Each structure stands twice: as C-alpha cells, then as structure tokens.
Amino acid sequence: MKYVKRILDYADKNDLYPDMKIIDGPAEPEVFIDGRKVLMFSSNNYLGLSNHPKVIESAIAGIKEYGVGSDGSRLLSGNIKIHREFEKAIAKFKGGEDAIVWPTGYAANLGTISALMNPFKVGPQDFLRFKGVIISDELNHASIIDGAKLSKQIKAKYKHRDMTDLESQLKRYKWRRKLIVTDSVFSMDGDIAPLDKIAELKKKYNAMLMIDEAHATGILGKTGHGSLEHFGLRTGKDVDIVLGTCSKALAATGGFVVGDRDLVRFLRVASRSYMFSTAMMPAASAALIKALEIIETEPQHRIRLLENSDYLRNSFHELGFDTLTSQTQIIPILIGDDRKAIAFSRRLLEEGIFGPNVRWPAVEKNKARIRFTVMATHTKEQMNKLLNACKTIKKELNLT
Numbered sequence: 001m002k003y004v005k006r007i008l009d010y011a012d013k014n015d016l017y018p019d020m021k022i023i024d025g026p027a028e029p030e031v032f033i034d035g036r037k038v039l040m041f042s043s044n045n046y047l048g049l050s051n052h053p054k055v056i057e058s059a060i061a062g063i064k065e066y067g068v069g070s071d072g073s074r075l076l077s078g079n080i081k082i083h084r085e086f087e088k089a090i091a092k093f094k095g096g097e098d099a100i101v102w103p104t105g106y107a108a109n110l111g112t113i114s115a116l117m118n119p120f121k122v123g124p125q126d127f128l129r130f131k132g133v134i135i136s137d138e139l140n141h142a143s144i145i146d147g148a149k150l151s152k153q154i155k156a157k158y159k160h161r162d163m164t165d166l167e168s169q170l171k172r173y174k175w176r177r178k179l180i181v182t183d184s185v186f187s188m189d190g191d192i193a194p195l196d197k198i199a200e201l202k203k204k205y206n207a208m209l210m211i212d213e214a215h216a217t218g219i220l221g222k223t224g225h226g227s228l229e230h231f232g233l234r235t236g237k238d239v240d241i242v243l244g245t246c247s248k249a250l251a252a253t254g255g256f257v258v259g260d261r262d263l264v265r266f267l268r269v270a271s272r273s274y275m276f277s278t279a280m281m282p283a284a285s286a287a288l289i290k291a292l293e294i295i296e297t298e299p300q301h302r303i304r305l306l307e308n309s310d311y312l313r314n315s316f317h318e319l320g321f322d323t324l325t326s327q328t329q330i331i332p333i334l335i336g337d338d339r340k341a342i343a344f345s346r347r348l349l350e351e352g353i354f355g356p357n358v359r360w361p362a363v364e365k366n367k368a369r370i371r372f373t374v375m376a377t378h379t380k381e382q383m384n385k386l387l388n389a390c391k392t393i394k395k396e397l398n399l400t
C-alpha cells in the first residue's frame with residue numbers, strides 16, 4: 001500500500017486533493033456548509049424538481065408501496081412494475097420505441113458502449129470480425145471514455161465540436177464498424193454539440209450515433225425534451241442511441257437509453273452494468289415519472305432557468321470574465337492557473353458562495369475554471385451576490 005500513500009502525498013503537496021465540503025439540506029439555492037448558510041451555484045438540480053412538492057409526494061408514495069430497495073437485478077427479483085412504468089414514460093418523452101434504465105448514468109454509459117461495441121460471439125463470422133471503432137468528442141464525459149475503454153475496441157477522438165476532424169476520422173475508419181458518441185451539452189463547458197451536422201455525417205459514413213443527454217434533458221428544445229427536439233432530429237433514425245441521466249434536471253438518480261425495440265432488448269441481456277447490479281430504488285422511478293409530468297405541464301421552471309442562465313452569462317461578460325463557449329445553464333469562468341482557481345473558490349466560500357474549481361485532469365491544463373451552474377430557483381438577488389463577489393475576487397487576484 002506504499003504507493004497509495006505516495007500518490008496521496010503528491011496530491012496533498014500540490015493541492016490537488018478536492019476540498020469536498022459536507023453539504024447539509026436539500027438542493028436549494030441556499031444550503032448549509034459547516035453550519036453556515038451558503039449560496040449554491042454548483043447543483044445539477046437545474047429545474048428545482050428535486051424538492052418540488054409533487055415529486056417528493058410521489059417518492060414517498062413509491063417508498064410506501066415498494067419499500068426502499070429493489071432487492072435484486074432487473075433480470076431477477078428487481079424487475080419492479082414502477083421501473084417499467086418509468087421506462088415507458090421516458091421512451092415516450094424522448095420519442096423512441098422503448099427504453100432501458102440503469103441505477104446511474106455512469107453505469108448506463110459503461111454498459112451501453114461496451115455491450116454494443118464488444119458484443120457476444122454467436123457465429124463463426126463473429127470470430128473473424130475486425131475491431132470496431134468508437135469515435136468520441138475529446139471533451140466527452142468520463143463515463144463515455146470508460147465505456148469505450150471497457151469495449152476493448154479502437155478508440156478515436158475528434159477535436160471538440162470539429163466536424164472536419166470528425167469526418168477525417170470517419171474516412172480513416174471507413175471499413176470498420178463505427179460508433180460516434182458525443183455529449184449533447186458538454187458538462188464542463190456548457191456548449192452544445194452540432195448534432196444536425198453529426199447526424200448527416202453518421203448517415204454519409206454509415207456509422208451508429210449515440211448522444212448523452214445528461215445536461216440537455218428537461219432543458220433543450222421548445223418543450224424541454226432535449227437536443228433532438230432542439231435540432232428537429234428523430235430518435236432511432238437520426239440518432240440511434242439516446243442516452244441520458246436521471247440525476248440532473250430529472251432530479252433523482254438513474255441512467256437511461258431510449259431507442260429501437262431491438263436495441264433495448266439487446267442491452268437487457270448484453271449490458272453487464274445492467275445485469276449484474278441491483279436496480280435503482282423504486283422511489284426513484286416514482287419520482288422520475290412525476291418529474292417528466294411536471295416538465296410537460298409546468299414550463300415555467302424551464303423558462304425561468306433559461307432567463308437565469310442568460311442573465312448570469314451576460315453579466316459575467318459585462319464584468320470581463322471569459323465564459324468560454326457556454327450556451328446553457330453550465331457557465332464556467334476561465335481562470336487558467338490552477339492555484340488561482342483554488343484561491344478563487346476558497347474566497348467565494350468565505351463570501352458565502354459555493355462555486356467549485358475544476359482543474360486538470362478534469363479539464364485541459366491551464367484551463368482551470370470555476371464551474372457555476374444555475375437553477376430555475378435562483379433569485380436575481382442571489383445571482384447579483386455571486387456577481388459582486390466574483391468582481392471583488394477578480395481584482396484581489398489580479399485576474400485580467
């Protein structure tokens with residue numbers, strides 16, 4: 001175990017170990033950290049549904065009906081009615097034939113990419129098959145990268161949102177089985193993948209396309225159905241695999257894939273993170289069904305989130321901050337230097353604001369940033385408090 005200590009010593013010496021503050025209370029704009037009331041600007045509870053009274057009521061009803069655990073894998077004793085009801089609801093919400101749900105979004109990515117790209121061998125032709133290739137945007141989420149690693153196929157990256165580079169990778173691997181995979185909203189930069197163009201390239205080069213709707217579901221598109229609605233694309237046709245998490249705007253836990261019936265049937269018997277893991281809490285499915293219903297019937301949360309995001313991003317620009325390519329509720333401000341980013345976050349906390357810094361290896365070297373996220377439930381006053389604090393700290397740290 002000596003190497004463990006050596007690594008920890010290295011992390012401590014270079015201030016790399018995360019602060020990991022203990023947070024008390026629900027994911028509201030104000031939380032308690034170390035007994036102090038602090039403004040939260042880092043939550044994924046974008047629409048505020050995690051503590052919406054109707055969602056809480058549904059979760060409680062779910063616990064009363066099913067208890068707290070699923071008590072088994074979906075293939076065995078955990079195939080509970082409420083999970084199937086959520087699958088049907090999310091399939092309808094995303095406009096696909098069917099859906100399958102994992103306990104987390106991480107497990108969904110891991111289990112989907114590895115199952116699709118390294119499938120069982122059921123005939124002699126499968127033993128002779130060439131390796132497939134996973135062509136991934138360089139800024140994709142870690143769970144996509146880990147799914148690609150687990151698939152044991154060829155891994156190729158294209159420059160962030162760069163269609164010329166994607167096309168050159170598609171040409172390079174023309175004769176192989178190809179999976180293009182991209183976040184639809186990028187988790188660290190808050191920008192949107194050009195899915196209309198990616199869908200065209202997918203067709204031209206006969207590739208499969210998978211998107212991760214973690215930060216788009218409930219937000220993008222005219223009625224919050226996500227990036228397919230935003231771009232006018234069809235599930236199962238323009239995009240083969242629509243994956244998402246239930247842990248952001250949907251406010252609970254879980255991960256899903258929506259797509260054609262055969263894709264879903266296949267994943268149920270090929271995705272190891274689905275087969276060999278206990279299904280998520282039944283109450284999570286109950287809460288998620290209600291969250292989807294609220295997104296359909298109460299558009300005010302989404303509208304408020306969009307207004308808040310625009311206000312905060314524009315105000316940061318007025319103060320001279322670089323918000324990189326952010327177009328959504330994820331709004332980073334670029335600091336650059338790691339130590340300054342750490343100092344910035346710590347000073348924010350002294351001012352009563354939680355805004356964590358993100359550094360290498362989570363983002364590129366010298367691109368350390370403070371990653372803010374906005375919620376529909378933030379008030380103008382709370383956002384102004386954040387802006388004033390950032391203005392002061394910028395001066396103190398001599399940031400240009």
Ligand SMILES: Cc1ncc(COP(=O)(O)O)c(C=O)c1O
Nearest residue numbers: 104105106141143187214245247
């Ligand atoms: C783009 C993306 N995909 C997948 C995940 C993993 O989802 P979960 O937190 O539900 O495991 C995240 C979570 O941070 C994410 O941002």
